[in-house]
Amino acid sequence: xxxxxxxxxxxxxxxxxxxxxxxxxxxxxxxxxxxxxxxxxxxxxxxxxxxxxxxxxxxxxxxxxxxxxxxxxxxxxxxxxxxxxxxxxxxxxxxxxxxxxxxxxxxxxxxxxxxxxxxxxxxxxxxxxxxxxxxxxxxxxxxxxxxxxxxxxxxxxxxxxxxxxxxxxxxxxxxxxxxxxxxxxxxxxxxxxxxxxxxxxxxxxxxxxxxxxxxxxxxxxxxxxxxxxxxxxxxxxxxxxxxxxxxxxxxxxxxxxxxxxxxxxxxxxxxxxxxxxxxxxxxxxxxxxxxxxxxxxxxxxxxxxxxxxxxxxxxxxxxxxxxxxxxxxxxxxxxxx
Numbered sequence: 001x002x003x004x005x006x007x008x009x010x011x012x013x014x015x016x017x018x019x020x021x022x023x024x025x026x027x028x029x030x031x032x033x034x035x036x037x038x039x040x041x042x043x044x045x046x047x048x049x050x051x052x053x054x055x056x057x058x059x060x061x062x063x064x065x066x067x068x069x070x071x072x073x074x075x076x077x078x079x080x081x082x083x084x085x086x087x088x089x090x091x092x093x094x095x096x097x098x099x100x101x102x103x104x105x106x107x108x109x110x111x112x113x114x115x116x117x118x119x120x121x122x123x124x125x126x127x128x129x130x131x132x133x134x135x136x137x138x139x140x141x142x143x144x145x146x147x148x149x150x151x152x153x154x155x156x157x158x159x160x161x162x163x164x165x166x167x168x169x170x171x172x173x174x175x176x177x178x179x180x181x182x183x184x185x186x187x188x189x190x191x192x193x194x195x196x197x198x199x200x201x202x203x204x205x206x207x208x209x210x211x212x213x214x215x216x217x218x219x220x221x222x223x224x225x226x227x228x229x230x231x232x233x234x235x236x237x238x239x240x241x242x243x244x245x246x247x248x249x250x251x252x253x254x255x256x257x258x259x260x261x262x263x264x265x266x267x268x269x270x271x272x273x274x275x276x277x278x279x280x281x282x283x284x285x286x287x288x289x290x291x292x293x294x295x296x297x298x299x300x301x302x303x304x305x306x307x308x309x310x311x312x313x314x315x316x317x318x319x320x321x322x323x324x325x326x327x328x329x330x331x332x333x334x335x336x337x
Contacts, residue, residue, distance in 0.1 A: 001078040008073035016067045019033040023059045058328050062227035066323035072317035077310030086337075089128035090191045090294060091146055093179045094119060097198035098162050099137040099170045101257035104199070104234035106281045111227045112162065115197045118225075119157055123150050124288035127295065133159055133185050136175035138167030142183055152231065171269065172198060173206030176222070180215050193294055195286075196267065199228035200260035207292040209266045214247055216271035224295055225277045225284065233258035 003009075095229065096119070102112035112194035123131075133144040141164065144156040144332050164212040176194065184192050195216065200208075210223055228234065236248040247256045259280060275293060 001076065004075040004077060004310075004312070005073060008070060008075075009159070011073065012067065016063065016070060019066065021149065023063070026201050027055070034062060054331060058331050061324045061328040061331070065321040065328070068317045068321035068324065072314040072321070075312055075314050077312045079311045080308040081311075083309045089130060089148075090193055091132075091184060092129050092193045092294060093132040093134060093146070093183050093193060093199070093289075094222045094302050095115075095134050095136060095140075095179060095194055095196045096160065097137070097170060097172075097200075098135045098160060098164045099201075100162055100168060100236055101163060101170065101199055101201045101235050102237075103132045104228060104257050105237060106229045106234035107227055107279075108239075111199060115225075115227060116157060116160065118197070118284060120154065122286040122290055123154055123157075125290055129294065132179075133157065133160075134175055134179055134183065135164040136171055136174075137162075137165040138169030138171050139165055140171065140175040140178040141165050142178065146185075170198065170201055170254075170265075171206040172196070172208035173211040174201060176208060176215055176267075178213040180211075180218060180220060183219065184218075192218075192220045193218060194222045194271075195289075196222055196224045196264070197227065198224075198264070199229070199257060200224075200226065200263050201257045208263060209270055212267040212270035212274075216274070220271060222271045223275050223277065224268040225279055225286070225289070226259050226261055226264045227279050228257065228259035229281050230259040230261050232256075244266075258311065303310045 018120050096112075097113060098112060102115070103110050105111075107114045119133075128148070130146040130148055131150065132142070132143070132146040133156055134140055134152065143160060143164065144153050147153065176196075179194055215222060235254050235256055238248055239244050240246060261276075261278060267277045268276040277289060
């Protein structure tokens with residue numbers, strides 16, 4: 001047996017249990033007032049038909065009726081039967097750039113934190129799909145395998161920083177190849193998406209377009225989200241141990257990082273149905289992008305699970321409450337003479 005609305009039990013403490021002492025107090029006050037009027041023997045002579053036991057019975061019937069209504073509100077259910085539930089969805093791997101260029105603050109608070117916030121919003125929207133996360137900089141690292149355990153995905157997301165990938169750089173090609181070869185399975189050629197979130201700056205000849213073409217041959221679609229200014233670029237802030245803020249330098253010159261839109265357009269165009277989302281320094285809703293491009297696409301059967309379905313029986317308690325209320329109306333407070 002189970003109750004599908006446990007919160008309704010609080011009504012027992014709010015509405016039902018307080019009624020009992022109220023009834024007791026009322027009977028006590030009534031008895032006290034009658035005793036002031038006359039002695040007990042005289043009261044029996046004045047009103048011989050009065051029945052205390054019937055009055056108590058009527059009170060108990062109403063109390064039990066209210067309790068039955070509360071139990072009905074908890075939606076009690078029993079008689080479980082096993083039901084097979086099939087899950088439909090797509091496999092979605094998020095490639096998140098964690099290179100130092102993602103610390104640029106041309107998007108507040110910075111490119112990386114803004115991307116993590118967007119992925120968090122996506123987790124509130126996603127429905128049924130399996131999600132995986134790969135972080136990449138100079139190399140790629142799988143932080144979360146394909147799973148429908150969204151709580152685990154959120155936990156993995158919270159732990160991602162620019163230190164998640166030890167080697168510096170922005171190696172988009174290796175990240176795509178790792179998703180294709182190590183994360184996606186070979187069961188179905190379709191129903192697979194890569195969401196690439198990066199500024200695509202400082203590529204290390206990883207041949208991202210060629211990697212995207214091979215992914216496209218396997219039916220994998222790439223949705224590229226470009227973060228950062230493509231024109232002016234932005235400096236990469238560094239906070240020293242004493243709290244002072246400086247900017248990353250190379251050979252004595254401050255490093256400016258720009259969004260490489262051309263490469264991202266080529267990467268997304270190399271896959272069937274691919275799309276490039278030019279966020280640049282603006283705002284974006286990854287949940288809406290998911291709804292428009294991923295959730296609306298074709299879906300395949302994922303693993304099925306067996307759950308126990310319980311038959312709700314709240315009607316029984318409502319009927320009981322109705323019977324008790326009607327019965328209380330037909331019971332007289334007086335004895336038969």
